[in-house]
Amino acid sequence: MSQDVRKILAINVSKYRIQSGYTKEELSLKLEFDNSYISKLENKRINITVDKLTKIADALDVHVKDLFDFD
Numbered sequence: 401m402s403q404d405v406r407k408i409l410a411i412n413v414s415k416y417r418i419q420s421g422y423t424k425e426e427l428s429l430k431l432e433f434d435n436s437y438i439s440k441l442e443n444k445r446i447n448i449t450v451d452k453l454t455k456i457a458d459a460l461d462v463h464v465k466d467l468f469d470f471d
Contacts, residue, residue: 405468406444412467414442416460431455 417427417438424438424453431437433452440446457464 406447408470409448409467410444412444412469413438413456413460416462416466417442421458427456427459431459 417424420427422430422441425435428435428438431452437446437452439458441448453464453467457467
């Protein structure tokens with residue numbers, strides 16, 4: 401089940417990042433995260449904290465719940 405949640409999160413972060421016009425590196429820099437953080441997240445290689453999840457949602461101008469939408 402956790403893989404399913406990671407997959408949904410990865411897909412949605414990627415989708416909203418692209419819609420917002422950011423590269424993975426640009427979004428990482430905007431958020432002051434490690435340069436490869438978004439790449440690792442989108443490749444399901446890391447777990448995310450609630451604080452970082454909230455920052456990403458804010459930067460992408462979406463609600464946190466949108467990042468878990470699987471429709």
